[in-house]
Amino acid sequence: MVNSSGDNSSPFHLVLPNDPHSSVNNGAILKALYPLEIAICSISFIFNLVTLFTLHHTKNLMDQFRLSLQLVTLGDLVFVTVDLFYSVTIVQYGDIVEAVQPQNLGCADEALNDLSRHLLLLPLLSTTSVVIVQSLSIVKPLQFNSIVTKRRVLFGMALAVGFVALSYITLHVVFLVGNMERTCLEHFYGGYTRVSALYLGTACTAIEIVNLIVYAVFWHKARVTLTTGMASNTHQHFRRLQVTVGLLMGTILLFWTPAVVMLFLMVLMYDNPADISRDATIAHQSVGVVALLNPLMDPLIYVLRISEVKGGYRRLWKKMTNSCQPKPKLDQNSETISDKMKTKDQGSEDSYNTYL
8 A cells, every 4th residue: 555644755855744733834845945956956957968068078188087077977967857857747736735745646756756866876976986087197197098098987987877777677676576566656655765765875875985985095195196206287287186076075975965864864754754853854855955956066166176177168168159150241242252253254245245
């Protein structure tokens, strides 16, 4: 049976019925958060789409590093696109409070909801690639091109995408085996959502810790390398890239950690729906919206910190403006050389005919 006391939660909102003894109107919070979610996702979608094209036009940036940044951008883009579709579906229903209740929107929203949660893994795995590539370029500058080839970076990208897809499919298959007679909503509310949230929370926590350990180790080694016999301009370039990756790590801690908190709060809410306080519900909704800021911040870091990416933005902007500008029209009073020659020849022919 579908748990009718639950709700059709977004990836970031698990909503409980309003508490008559609480001064907080949960419906009012929902009506504010879902449009806010649409606004954040829309801006993030535009930023990441433009950044993806910009990275394609970026010059003088290591191909391996550029590919890693493209994977991070693509992961953010796919993530916000799926969540944008979900949020728009909820808002278009009209009554947001009714829309988040089970069965009101069928099962398509649950599928989008579930997919967006799984896509949290992709930007985290992509950031690991950026950390490794950038750090090896400093620690092993002479052997870098032989150690980190474009093929290996692409293979790592394929592994990250394959891992996310495989875990998503495997969890669904495990819960569908022997329960094919279940409806879609019974599948999601029959234990799958709780287990998937627990798995994703654990996986995201593990990846965050691995990223921090790898970055801390390479940061120490890179600091030693940067202080020994390196040209001043090269030193500044690598130091700037190192700080840039550090900022990316900071966005993970600042924005993805709330997403992990959200996932574990989902588990608690599914285990003890009657004991969840209003404060826990509001906290769950709020940290989910905070997590959406990460895909918005990543492109800003690229633009502000990486001069090559900034140059790519300028080249892309020039191409766009040049393509939008109308072609100059030929002045009717002006004549080309060929037109003048034709006029001269025609005049000579007329004079010859007159003479005849």
